[in-house]
Every structure is written in C-alpha cells, then in structure tokens.
Amino acid sequence: MSAYDLAVVGGGPAGVAGALTAAQAGLRVALLDAAPRLGGQYFRRLPETFHATREAALHHGLDRFLRQSRALRSLADVLLEHRVWAVERHGGLGDFVVHAVAGDREERPVTVRASALLIATGAHDRPLPFPGWDLPGVLTAGGAQALLKGNLVVAGRRVVVAGTGPFPLPVAAGLARAGARVVEVLEANGPLGLARHPALAASKLGEAAGYALALARHRVPYRARQAVVAAHGDGELTHVTVGRLDRDWRVVATRTVECDTLAVGYGFVPQVELAVQAGCAMGHDLDGSPVVSVDAAQRTSVAGVYAAGEPTGVGGAELAEVEGRIAGHAAAADLRSAVHLAAEPPGTAVHRPAEPPGTPAHWAAGPAGLAVPEPLLRRRARLRAFAQALHRAYPVRPGWRDWLTPATLVCRCEEVPYEAVREAMDLGATDARSVKLLARPGMGWCQGRMCGYAVACLAGELPQAPRRPIAQPITLGSLERMTDDPS
Amino acid sequence: MADVIVIGAGAVGAACAYYAARAGLDVTVVDRGPVAGGTTGAGEGNVLVSDKEPGPELDLALLSNRLWRELAEVADFEYEPKGGLVVAETPEVLARLEELAGKQGVEHTRVTDLRDYEPHLAPGLAGGVHYPQDAQVQPMLAAARLLKAARERYGSLRLRTGVTVTGVLTSSGRVTGVRTTEGDILGGAVVNAAGTWGGEIARMAGVELPILPRRGFILVTEPLREPLVRHKVYTAAYVTNVASDSAGLETSAVVEGTPAGTVLIGASRERVGFDRTVSLPVLRRLAAQAVALFPALRDVRAIRAYCGFRPYCPDHLPVIGEDPRLPGLHHACGHEGAGIGLAPATGHLLAQVLSGERPDLDLTPFDPGRFS
Amino acid sequence: MNDLAGARPEQPFDILVDGRAVPVLPGQTIGAALHAAGIRAWRTTRFGGRPRGLFCGIGVCFDCLVSVNGAPEQRACLLQARPGDEVRT
Ligand SMILES: Cc1cc2nc3c(=O)[nH]c(=O)nc-3n(C[C@H](O)[C@H](O)[C@H](O)COP(=O)(O)OP(=O)(O)OC[C@H]3O[C@@H](n4cnc5c(N)ncnc54)[C@H](O)[C@@H]3O)c2cc1C
Numbered sequence: 014m015s016a017y018d019l020a021v022v023g024g025g026p027a028g029v030a031g032a033l034t035a036a037q038a039g040l041r042v043a044l045l046d047a048a049p050r051l052g053g054q055y056f057r058r059l060p061e062t063f064h065a066t067r068e069a070a071l072h073h074g075l076d077r078f079l080r081q082s083r084a085l086r087s088l089a090d091v092l093l094e095h096r097v098w099a100v101e102r103h104g105g106l107g108d109f110v111v112h113a114v115a116g117d118r119e120e121r122p123v124t125v126r127a128s129a130l131l132i133a134t135g136a137h138d139r140p141l142p143f144p145g146w147d148l149p150g151v152l153t154a155g156g157a158q159a160l161l162k163g164n165l166v167v168a169g170r171r172v173v174v175a176g177t178g179p180f181p182l183p184v185a186a187g188l189a190r191a192g193a194r195v196v197e198v199l200e201a202n203g204p205l206g207l208a209r210h211p212a213l214a215a216s217k218l219g220e221a222a223g224y225a226l227a228l229a230r231h232r233v234p235y236r237a238r239q240a241v242v243a244a245h246g247d248g249e250l251t252h253v254t255v256g257r258l259d260r261d262w263r264v265v266a267t268r269t270v271e272c273d274t275l276a277v278g279y280g281f282v283p284q285v286e287l288a289v290q291a292g293c294a295m296g297h298d299l300d301g302s303p304v305v306s307v308d309a310a311q312r313t314s315v316a317g318v319y320a321a322g323e324p325t326g327v328g329g330a331e332l333a334e335v336e337g338r339i340a341g342h343a344a345a346a347d348l349r350s351a352v353h354l355a356a357e358p359p360g361t362a363v364h365r366p367a368e369p370p371g372t373p374a375h376w377a378a379g380p381a382g383l384a385v386p387e388p389l390l391r392r393r394a395r396l397r398a399f400a401q402a403l404h405r406a407y408p409v410r411p412g413w414r415d416w417l418t419p420a421t422l423v424c425r426c427e428e429v430p431y432e433a434v435r436e437a438m439d440l441g442a443t444d445a446r447s448v449k450l451l452a453r454p455g456m457g458w459c460q461g462r463m464c465g466y467a468v469a470c471l472a473g474e475l476p477q478a479p480r481r482p483i484a485q486p487i488t489l490g491s492l493e494r495m496t497d498d499p500s
Numbered sequence: 501m502a503d504v505i506v507i508g509a510g511a512v513g514a515a516c517a518y519y520a521a522r523a524g525l526d527v528t529v530v531d532r533g534p535v536a537g538g539t540t541g542a543g544e545g546n547v548l549v550s551d552k553e554p555g556p557e558l559d560l561a562l563l564s565n566r567l568w569r570e571l572a573e574v575a576d577f578e579y580e581p582k583g584g585l586v587v588a589e590t591p592e593v594l595a596r597l598e599e600l601a602g603k604q605g606v607e608h609t610r611v612t613d614l615r616d617y618e619p620h621l622a623p624g625l626a627g628g629v630h631y632p633q634d635a636q637v638q639p640m641l642a643a644a645r646l647l648k649a650a651r652e653r654y655g656s657l658r659l660r661t662g663v664t665v666t667g668v669l670t671s672s673g674r675v676t677g678v679r680t681t682e683g684d685i686l687g688g689a690v691v692n693a694a695g696t697w698g699g700e701i702a703r704m705a706g707v708e709l710p711i712l713p714r715r716g717f718i719l720v721t722e723p724l725r726e727p728l729v730r731h732k733v734y735t736a737a738y739v740t741n742v743a744s745d746s747a748g749l750e751t752s753a754v755v756e757g758t759p760a761g762t763v764l765i766g767a768s769r770e771r772v773g774f775d776r777t778v779s780l781p782v783l784r785r786l787a788a789q790a791v792a793l794f795p796a797l798r799d800v801r802a803i804r805a806y807c808g809f810r811p812y813c814p815d816h817l818p819v820i821g822e823d824p825r826l827p828g829l830h831h832a833c834g835h836e837g838a839g840i841g842l843a844p845a846t847g848h849l850l851a852q853v854l855s856g857e858r859p860d861l862d863l864t865p866f867d868p869g870r871f872s
Numbered sequence: 873m874n875d876l877a878g879a880r881p882e883q884p885f886d887i888l889v890d891g892r893a894v895p896v897l898p899g900q901t902i903g904a905a906l907h908a909a910g911i912r913a914w915r916t917t918r919f920g921g922r923p924r925g926l927f928c929g930i931g932v933c934f935d936c937l938v939s940v941n942g943a944p945e946q947r948a949c950l951l952q953a954r955p956g957d958e959v960r961t
C-alpha cells in the first residue's frame with residue numbers, strides 16, 4: 014500500500030493549492046519542492062532571517078498564499094529541499110514512486126510512494142541567443158526577479174530590461190522601485206498587442222496599469238519593436254546594441270546603450286520532464302512549448318497523474334492556483350471512487366477511464382469533472398483565454414535568427430556556436446535531436462533547458478517534449494543507494 | 501539510376517557508402533530519419549579488439565581497427581587511440597583473461613599494478629590486461645563526416661534523409677530498387693544497412709533475418725575538470741555478457757571518459773523489444789558497478805541517461821554479404837554491440853563484393869543465408 | 873531597498889571567496905551575495921575560458937557553478953551561504 018494518497022511535486026501556487034485542496038478533502042498528501050521555502054517562482058519568499066514586515070509589496074496576493082501554505086503545513090507533509098529526479102509508475106494503477114535527493118549540501122536519496130501524482134513543477138525562463146548573451150551581467154528576466162524577491166539584491170545599477178510579453182514589466186517595475194536605474198524597457202513585439210483584446214480581464218489590466226504607473230514614476234521609457242541584439246563588454250557587460258525591429262524582428266537600425274545589467278526574457282519553458290517520464294501524452298501550446306495534455310479535471314493521459322500550473326501551458330500564478338485546486342478536487346474524487354469501486358464484491362471488474370493516447374477531449378468528462386466546483390472551471394476558462402491571448406499578442410518572431418553571427422554561442426554549456434549548428438545541418442541533421450548528436454548543443458550541464466527552444470527553431474521544428482530520465486543531477490553514490498522503499 | 505542504394509545512414513551504412521563511392525560506384529543513401537539517428541546515435545563509439553573471441557569477428561575487428569586509423573586521416577570524428585584496460589577482480593579471472601589474450605594474438609600487456617594505468621581504480625583488484633589498439637570515435641560525427649567526405653572526394657554519393665523505405669523492388673528474381681515514401685528509387689544493388697531494423701527490410705524483400713533489439717542503457721556524468729578515467733575500462737564479466745544469449749538483464753561495468761569531459765557508464769543488455777521506458781533498477785546497477793570500480797565516482801553526478809537497441813543476431817555475428825536467396829540484395833547489419841567498431845571493415849568488404857572483387861576476408865561466417 | 877519590503881536583515885557575516893571576504897546577509901544565497909558585492913563573473917568555461925556568473929538565478933542553467941568547502945560544481949544561486957563557507961571559483 015502507498016504511504017500517501019497524493020504526492021505533489023512543486024510548491025508554487027499550483028502545487029500548494031492542489032495539495033491543500035486534496036488534503037482538505039481528506040487525502041494523505043506529501044508535497045516536495047527543491048527550494049528551501051514554499052512559493053515557487055511567483056511567491057519566491059525572503060528568508061525568515063530578513064524579518065520582512067512588508068513582503069507583500071513584492072508580490073500580489075501574498076497573504077492569501079501564506080494562509081494556504083500555513084494550512085497546508087498542518088494537513089500535509091511538506092518536504093522542502095527535495096529535488097525530484099525521477100518519478101516511476103510501479104506495476105499497475107495507482108502506485109507511483111517519487112525519487113528525490115534531499116538536502117542542499119549533503120545529499121541523501123529519498124523515496125516517496127503515493128497512489129496519485131500531481132506535477133506542478135512550473136517553468137523556467139526562455140532565453141533567445143544573441144551575440145554576447147553569455148556575458149556576466151546578462152541575466153534572465155526571471156533571474157533578476159529571483160535575486161530581488163528571494164535575496165533583496167538588485168540585479169544592477171544601470172539596467173536594460175528586454176524581451177517580449179507582460180513579464181518584463183513587473184521585472185522592470187520591481188528593479189526601479191528597488192533603486193536600480195532602469196534605462197529602458199524594450200518590447201520586441203508591437204505596442205498595445207494586448208489592450209485591444211476582449212479577454213483582457215479587468216483585474217489584470219489593473220495589475221498592468223500598476224506596473225505602467227511605477228515605470229512612469231521612475232521615468233522609464235518603454236519602447237516597442239526594439240530588442241537587445243548584442244551585448245558587449247570585456248569580461249562583463251558594459252553596453253548593448255539595441256535594434257529597431259521590423260514585424261518579423263529583423264533589425265532595421267541599431268544604437269548603443271550603456272548599462273551594467275541586462276534582464277532579458279522571451280517567455281517561459283514549462284518544466285515537463287517528470288510528466289514525460291511518467292508517460293503522459295504531450296501537446297504543444299500556442300507559443301510552441303511542449304506541454305502536458307490534460308482533461309477538464311487536470312488529469313493527464315496516465316490514470317492517477319495530474320498536472321497543474323505552467324506544465325500544462327504558461328499562464329501565470331493565478332491560473333496556476335486555479336488549476337491546482339481543480340487537480341486537488343479531481344484527485345480526491347478519483348481516489349474516492351477508486352476505493353469505492355475496489356470495495357465492491359469480487360468479480361466486479363474495476364473500471365477506470367481508459368488511457369487514450371489522443372487529445373484530452375477523449376477523456377474529458379470523467380466522474381471527477383462533476384466534483385469540481387463550477388466557478389473554478391469558469392475561472393480557469395477565463396484565465397486560459399487570457400493566457401492564449403497573451404501568447405498570440407507576444408509571439409517569438411523568426412527574425413531573431415538574424416541577430417546571430419557564426420560565432421554566437423547557441424549552447425552556453427557546451428559552447429556550441431551557431432556555425433556548428435549550421436554545419437550539423439549541412440552534415441545531414443534534420444531535427445534538434447540530430448543537431449545535438451552531431452554538434453552537442455543540449456548535451457551539457459543544463460541538458461538543453463537554456464538552448465532547447467533556439468536549437469529546435471534553428472533545426473526547423475517545434476521543441477519536442479524533453480526526454481530526461483534524470484531530471485535533476487544526482488550523485489552516483491545516491492543513485493546506487495536509491496531504494497524503492499519509502500523512507 | 502544508382503549503382504547502389506544503401507538503406508540506413510548509421511555508422512555501417514555510411515561506411516558502406518563511403519567505400520562503395522571510393523570504388524567508383526554511384527551511391528544513393530536513404531534514411532527515414534537524419535544521419536546517425538538510429539542506434540549509432542546511442543553508441544559509445546568504442547573500437548574494440550579486446551572483447552572479441554578469436555575467430556571471424558576478431559578478424560573483422562582487427563581489419564576495422566586498421567581502417568578506422570586510416571579514415572581518421574580522411575575526416576575528423578574525434579578518433580582517439582586511447583587503449584582498453586580489462587580488469588579482473590580475482591587471480592583466477594586474471595588468469596583466464598591472460599589466456600584469452602594469448603589466444604587472440606593481438607598486442608597486449610599484462611598489468612599487475614593497475615594504478616599505473618588508471619590511478620583512480622579501486623584497490624584490491626587482481627590486475628588486468630591492457631590493449632593499446634582499442635580506440636574510440638565519436639560515432640555520429642564519424643557517420644556524418646564519412647558521408648560528407650565521400651560526397652566531396654568521389655562526388656558520386658547522394659544522401660536522402662527523411663525517406664522511408666517501404667518495399668524492395670524486384671524483377672525476374674533480382675533486386676532492382678526500393679519503394680519509398682518519396683517514390684521508387686532504382687538501383688543495381690541494394691544494401692540493407694538498417695541496423696536493428698534490418699530484419700524488417702529483409703522481410704520486405706521476402707527473406708528472413710533474425711535480428712532482434714537488445715536494449716542497452718548508458719549513464720552520463722557531469723563534465724569533469726580533470727579526467728578521472730583515461731582508458732576504456734571494463735570488467736571481465738563484460739566479455740561473458742556480450743557473448744551471452746540470455747534475454748534477461750545483464751550488466752557489467754564499462755567506464756570511460758570522453759573528450760567533452762563526461763564519463764560514460766555502461767553496459768546493460770536485455771531483450772525487451774523496443775521499449776524505451778527508463779528502468780531505474782538498471783541505472784542503479786550501472787551506478788553501483790561503476791562506483792565499485794572507481795570509488796571517486798561516488799561523488800560525481802549523473803546528469804543524463806539514454807538507451808539504444810543493439811541489432812542482435814542469435815550467433816552474435818553480423819550479417820555481411822549478398823543474400824543467396826535474392827541476388828542484388830546485400831546485407832550489412834546485425835552488428836549488435838560492435839557496429840561502430842566493425843563499420844569500416846563491413847563497408848570495405850561489402851564494397852569489394854559490390855565491385856566484383858574478392859573480399860579481403862572470407863565472408864562465409866557472416867553469410868545472410870546461414871540462418872535458413 | 874530594505875525599505876521596499878520592510879526588511880530588517882540580521883547581522884551580516886563574511887564568507888571567503890578565493891580568499892577574499894564577501895559579506896552576506898543571513899539567508900542569502902552565495903550567488904546573490906557575490907552579485908551584490910559586485911562580483912559578477914566567477915567561473916570560466918571549459919573550452920573557451922569564458923567568464924560566467926549568474927544567468928537564470930533559479931538553478932536551471934548551471935552557469936554559476938562554484939566549489940564550496942571543497943565540494944565542486946555547486947550552484948551558487950541555490951546554495952544558502954553559511955558562516956565559514958569557503959568558496960572557490
Ligand atoms: C525565475 C522566474 C521568476 C518569475 N517571477 C514572476 C513574477 O515575479 N511575477 C509573475 O507574475 N510571474 C513570474 N514568473 C512566472 C511563473 O511561472 C508563474 O507566475 C507562477 O509562479 C507559476 O506557478 P506554478 O505553480 O505553475 O510554478 P512555480 O511557481 O514555478 O512552482 C514550481 C515549483 O516546483 C519546484 N520544482 C520544479 N521542478 C522540481 C523538481 N524536479 N523537484 C522538486 N521541485 C521542483 C520549483 O522549485 C518551484 O518551487 C516567474 C517565472 C520564473 C521562471
């Protein structure tokens with residue numbers, strides 16, 4: 014028998030909401046997160062030793078999240094500093110093993126067994142390569158945000174914020190409020206891509222207006238159709254080349270801007286490797302990202318595995334929370350009906366929704382769909398429509414390829430320049446995998462997390478769902494000592 | 501119309517194409533995927549003589565070893581003559597290793613102080629045998645660059661990726677070409693270099709080849725700053741596992757460093773069809789065996805694992821030569837765990853057959869008709 | 873900037889980075905402390921000797937690797953600094 018009914022991987026808005034909902038419904042829940050504190054990316058918290066009295070100034074909706082976290086800690090086992098490197102489906106239905114390494118210095122292998130699994134592993138930044146993007150002083154937008162929210166460190170003194178989508182705005186506003194001189198904010202797509210959209214929720218508008226106000230107060234110019242197309246400096250960033258772009262992001266004119274820091278982000282990449290390990294059917298989001306396919310109740314194609322938050326498609330913290338709650342309701346209802354069915358007299362076959370390979374629509378209206386409160390489903394629909402509108406308004410356009418020179422590194426870890434990628438294609442590579450086999454982009458430390466999107470684009474395909482049997486580095490010593498028995 | 505159609509752009513197909521083009525034949529290579537996207541993309545690239553029992557496979561390996569050295573002058577594929585070290589846990593095993601080495605008749609040195617060769621090896625091992633001829637290539641680059649070199653030097657080679665062969669064309673009992681997803685391609689001879697899928701191609705032509713997938717996992721570590729492992733190092737058990745017919749899981753420690761700084765850890769063998777599901781018990785065993793051999797690996801992190809499917813033949817010998825049952829159909833497949841190492845010799849000998857020469861080695865042991 | 877969140881961090885301590893003292897506010901990661909101290913490039917890459925520091929800030933890119941008290945290749949952006957830590961780049 015499993016030690017837990019539900020194991021949740023990820024302690025961001027999605028994971029915490031999912032775990033709490035399931036625990037409140039009576040399930041025995043364990044939540045694992047790699048970080049030392051709950052919160053995920055959006056609610057990345059300051060260490061307690063900062064004794065922050067106004068931490069909420071750094072996050073919208075923090076109080077609510079804190080209430081959820083407190084409630085969760087009293088109802089479930091919260092395992093922090095647990096990096097999950099593999100999930101395994103044992104035998105038949107409802108027997109999952111989560112393998113983690115615990116501890117930030119002395120690592121030790123830990124195993125958690127559960128009847129169901131919720132994957133709420135969030136996303137990471139999606140950078141695009143350009144000359145100089147590996148110079149120290151160039152950070153991802155999320156990285157700059159994490160420094161501020163988690164350490165109260167301002168990423169730099171003179172900062173350029175660049176990329177596309179809504180995320181650069183809070184990053185720039187946060188930096189400006191924290192005392193950085195934000196020289197400019199550059200949006201590679203057109204202005205007002207979004208304002209015209211009917212799905213624009215009023216609350217979101219309010220949030221965006223807040224950032225706009227903050228930027229105006231600090232006299233930060235916001236420039237559309239511009240991007241940093243090269244970064245320069247001798248060992249550290251000293252200035253950037255800003256390109257004025259056409260619709261496709263090809264450079265039509267350039268100028269130089271001095272800065273010591275660049276925060277840059279072109280969207281996010283959902284972290285889906287655990288779902289791939291579990292065998293879940295995958296699809297593609299509008300922005301090209303591989304995502305976990307889920308039905309109306311956040312069920313994946315594998316019975317007993319649920320996904321919520323960014324892994325099902327990038328949509329931000331609010332949508333993540335709603336999805337997490339829906340998954341929590343569904344897991345509770347599904348497990349209850351499984352127990353109920355199993356309790357029927359012998360001879361009665363226990364039927365579960367089959368595992369259809371195709372689209373989520375196939376297995377949409379299982380019984381648990383009914384167990385999810387209608388208002389939650391409506392909110393999810395609205396927030397998803399909003400997320401899709403954002404993807405449409407802020408796509409990555411193909412012209413970024415023209416920013417590359419033959420020597421521009423595409424893969425930072427293995428130091429693979431653009432010309433090596435082109436040579437691989439000339440040698441007969443026809444997709445990202447074969448480019449990787451021939452030229453090594455994605456073979457290094459980060460396992461393609463940073464370059465995967467770019468390499469796929471350069472190879473002329475959508476990024477494929479990453480197959481990473483080892484989702485987090487693990488010492489061979491821990492691997493050797495891993496067991497299947499729960500600790 | 502081509503003189504030769506090669507099905508498969510893995511190491512073996514590339515070598516066949518290279519030598520055929522060099523012999524002046526007009527060659528078309530087709531692959532349903534990219535270059536080196538099959539088992540070649542999962543191979544470690546060892547070019548071994550050390551693990552071969554005396555006999556036809558060792559002869560093939562020795563020829564291949566020499567040809568790889570020659571080819572390294574033609575193209576850059578990270579050829580590294582780093583040598584192999586087979587280690588024995590006990591004096592009895594060491595005695596058997598030495599006996600094997602004597603029978604093989606290849607250059608070797610008996611090693612009593614293993615640490616002279618590999619300073620990080622665990623203490624307490626009885627000794628080993630060092631084979632200086634064992635080498636390593638980057639197999640994907642080798643396949644791709646050989647094809648390119650053939651194209652550039654001999655000009656009579658066409659590479660068609662993304663083209664799946666769906667049938668073999670025949671006319672009056674002779675092969676005349678292949679049917680593909682991109683239309684028919686006509687040719688005087690067809691070379692089945694489809695590796696683990698060689699049996700499928702054979703079946704399309706109406707003949708049987710008993711090639712089965714034998715799955716293997718590899719663990720890859722983080723890149724190390726200082727090389728920890730200098731040679732290809734493996735335990736004596738590897739030789740027995742390679743030669744075993746068991747369908748069940750067998751593992752033995754095979755450890756080596758790469759130019760990229762990572763350490764590759766194998767080897768597992770099991771016959772489970774084309775199942776890609778990762779087996780954590782296998783990964784654990786590979787880790788444990790590697791740590792037992794090199795205790796310093798205990799604190800080194802694994803960052804990647806992958807599997808591939810070796811093209812396994814029941815008698816562990818590849819299939820090389822013209823099919824007596826269907827003139828014009830040639831096979832170059834079924835090399836199991838040695839297809840990278842054996843690729844050049846396979847290509848060279850087959851090119852001799854294709855151009856009507858007497859092959860340098862007797863091909864009878866590899867005869868495609870031997871199973872019927 | 874502490875005003876922003878109403879923070880009252882505890883007494884800073886020093887860690888040694890290649891022998892040089894770098895101040896840390898208790899709770900900060902090694903990477904954040906280095907960055908805050910103006911040390912933004914520490915590792916060099918294997919092949920090109922290129923300088924690297926923080927990039928993703930959340931443990932995904934592995935650019936920020938340092939050795940801490942002899943343990944190699946630690947992600948500085950994840951590892952919370954402790955008094956007495958000796959960091960080598
Ligand atoms: C660096 C960064 C900063 C961001 N900052 C903001 C912001 O300021 N404002 C904003 O609106 N949006 C921000 N976002 C967008 C963010 O994706 C969403 O706002 C939101 O946090 C998504 O919630 P989630 O629950 O889906 O995932 P997350 O909040 O990302 O939570 C996922 C959690 O899973 C854990 N996890 C992942 N993989 C594993 C594993 N293998 N083992 C153990 N634990 C694991 C992570 O540690 C993390 O805590 C940021 C994104 C990134 C990448």
Ligand SMILES: Cc1cc2nc3c(=O)[nH]c(=O)nc-3n(C[C@H](O)[C@H](O)[C@H](O)COP(=O)(O)OP(=O)(O)OC[C@H]3O[C@@H](n4cnc5c(N)ncnc54)[C@H](O)[C@@H]3O)c2cc1C
Binds near residue numbers: 508
């Ligand atoms: C884990 C592991 C480690 C190994 N290590 C070593 C090693 O160190 N040294 C060594 O020598 N060997 C090693 N091997 C074995 C070696 O990888 C194989 O023997 C070798 O790659 C076989 O090469 P190939 O060209 O015959 O087959 P492949 O590389 O598989 O090429 C066959 C090609 O045929 C194509 N194809 C198949 N069907 C069709 C069709 N219908 N139409 C068109 N194209 C088709 C495929 O797409 C494929 O590209 C290892 C194998 C594994 C799994």
Ligand code: FES
Binds near residue numbers: 903926933934935949
């Ligand atoms: S900055 Fe990316 S892993 Fe530390």
